[in-house]
Amino acid sequence: MDDKHKQLPDLFDKSFRDIVKAFDSFFDESIKHVHDFFQQTTIPVEVFETDRDVTVEAYLPNVSREQIRIDRSGNQLRIRVDERQLREVKNEEAHYYHRSHSLSQRERVVTLPFAVAETASSASFKGGVLTIVFPKHNSTIKVIDVDDQ
Structure with missing residues (x-):
């Protein structure tokens, strides 16, 4: 064997x-x-509501304020983060040089749960947390009665 x-x-x-x-x-x-x-590719987001405003918190660790763009259309809020990276490797002895540039984008679209005012919103970025506050729209709610027939 x-x-x-x-x-x-x-x-x-x-x-x-x-x-x-x-x-x-x-x-x-x-x-x-x-x-x-x-x-x-995902931006974690939480939405909070009080009597006077709607607050959106986005968690963006390792991001600078210059990388953030905020857009709003109607009741949709878009948070976008542009990340650019330039990498350069040099080795004089081996006659080697490599340079690479990359661009990536992450974005999150949040549907706001309530009508918010067109103006007077504020945003702050501290400790990797983006906080956006929208005052609620002061429109009155009209109640429609249903008639018996």
């Missing part, structure tokens, strides 16, 4: 294990990048 094992190639020798480890590493890293991509 020992003679048969010596005749068959050893499928689990060091070189084969190295190849398997390389494949595992490749797929592990790829999955991490896919996971990171999907995690970054």
